[in-house]
Amino acid sequence: MRPPVWLRISWAMKYTLILLMLLGLPLSAQPVPQSAAQMQLSFVPLVKEAAPAVVNIYAKIMTAPQRTPLQSDPFFERFFRDPFSEKPRVQNSLGSGVILSADGIVVSNYHVVGMATEIRVVLNDRREFIAKVLLGDADADLAILKIEAPEPLPFLALRESETVEVGELALAIGNPFGVGQTVTSGIVSGLARSGAGGGNSGLGYFIQTDAPINPGNSGGALIDVAGRLIGINTSILTRSGGSNGIGFAIPADLVSAFVAQARAGEVAFGRPWAGISGQPVDSDMAAPLGLDRAGGIIVSGLHAASPFRTAGLQVGDVIIAVDGQPVHTPAEMVYRMSVAGLGRAAEIAYLRNGASGTMQVDLIAAPDQPPRDLRTFSDRSVLPGLVLSRINPAVISEMNLPLETMGVVVAEAGPLAPRIGIRSGDVILAVNGVEVTHPDQVGRLLNSRQKRVQMMIQRGDRRLSLRFRV
Known part of the structure; x- marks a missing residue:
């Protein structure tokens, strides 16, 4: 031979x-590299195969006019009225997206398309389509779009996130600065980056890369050497404001969970609710808790309706893994539960008094019980347009309130309440010295014949006392 x-x-x-x-x-026809x-x-064969599935996204966003305090005042409004400033303004958003199926399912970042009134998707071959948002979530910064094409579209396959390793080669494909599709290369430089670079509420859980992610790359693809999607580029952490920083991508497993819910007809992402509060275990806490190193989450609070409490978890326990995957921060646990999905049970590994154990926890949405009993104050009331809600687990989750919050929350402040210091998200604890637990109580106390009102409210970790005349 x-x-x-x-x-x-x-x-x-x-x-x-x-x-x-x-x-x-140019040489002869080049096969896709196998190692x-x-x-x-050369990245040429890989880019030729993957680039058609990465699209440019142009979104139009209508923004409400900014009104000054004097323009909002009934007396001064006529003097400061500007017919031009009162018209809604159009903002253009530029970003990228990735086609995930031949029938036109596209993923992008929520901050690119979430508030858009018109979305235009431009393919690599210059074909254009109008897209609609099927499902979006600001906390995860993901949105699932749908476009209709006469023939099957090129798409990228998703790679299981748990198989991605630090040191792998990665390409970032997107539309930076609106100059057209661009490819940058690097490696996967970190995994399980919680809250870094996300900036939306600390709920992020990212793949870290040194491949440059410039403005306009948001929503683009981070792919491996086999052309599989490992993440959606979302942000860059940089001191200079340029591309010489650390890039972050949302793992493909979370993208897959979003696609599944979008195909099921959901319009908002259903994230499982834990109903617990806790903090990462550091090196000072590890030894007293029976751990040989820092890691896990120590439980400091459990809501009465928490599925973890129903399964037998106690305050002081340390959660160390979800479905066999270690967790070290609350954001990691939220991510693991979100990937697992609503309606199933997750295996939770925990440590109690130095002894390890496991339990099955049902993954449920935050219960919307007791009823919210929303109350909207009429135009003739003391605070017209004020909307109050009873607090339950769903309200706590939606408004990011502390787990133990009780009372009545301000769902919408209306036009006059902000002038006396009341904001959306404030928790009303008492009115004129009377503790309140229901919106109707607040309504009766405000509509009483007293000329002066004292209201005790909770705002974050601060307790405020407001006094005003009616």
């Missing part, structure tokens, strides 16, 4: 072929 051609040619020819590939000069060593010679 004759030896392979590669062994029979001279070393000079070998170096010549390598040089041609490094310079990007990292081959990939270092």
Whole structure:
């Protein structure tokens, strides 16, 4: 048997072929590289295969006019009325997206398309489609879109996030600065980055990469050497404001959970509710808790309706894993539960008094019980337009209130309440010294004949006393 051609040619020819590939000069038809060593010679075949599934997104967002305090005042409004400033303004948003199925399912960032009134998707071959948002979530910064095309579209396959490792080669494909589709290369430089670079509420859980992610790359693809999607580029952490920073991508497993809910007809992402509060275990806490190193989450609070409490978890327990995957921060646990999905049970590994154990916890949405009993104050009331809600687990989750919050929450402040210091999200604890637990109580106390009102409210970790005349 004759030896392979590669062994029979001279070393000079070998170096010549390598040089041609490094310079990007055309050779014969190039197969998709099968190893990292081959990939270092050229990304051309990989980009040709993956780029058609990465799209440019142009979104129009209507913004409400900004009104000054004097314009909002009934007396001064006529003096400061500006017919031009009162018209809604159009803002254009530029970003990227990734086609995930031949029938036109597209994923992008929520901050690119979430508030858009018109979304235009432009493919790599310059075809354009109007898209609609099927499902979006600001906390996860993900949105699922749908476009209708006459023929099947190119798409990227999702890679299981647990198989991604630090050090892998990765390409970021997107539309930075609106100059057209661009490819940058790097490696996966970190995993399980919680809250870093997200900036939306600390709920993020990211893959970290050193591939440059510039403005406009948001919503684009982070792919591996096989052309599979490992994440959706979402942000960059940089001190200079340029691309010389650390990039973050949302893992493909969470994207898959979003697609599943969108296909099921959901319009808002259903995230399982834990009903617990806790903090990461650091090195000072590890030894007293029976751990040989820092890790896990120590439970400091349990809501009465928490499924973890129903399963037997107690305050002081340390959660160390969800479905076999270690968790070290609350954001990691939220991510693991979100990937697992509503309606199933997750296996929770925990530590109690130095002894380990496991339990099955049902993954449920935050209960919307007791009823919210929303009350909207009429135009003739003391605070017209004020909307109050009874507090339950669903309200706590939606408004990001502390787990133990009780009382009545301000769902909407209306036009006059902000002038006396009341904001949306404030929790009303008492009115004129009377503790309140229901919106109707607040209504009766405000509509009483007293000329002066004292209201005790909770705002974050501060307790405020407001006094005003009616």
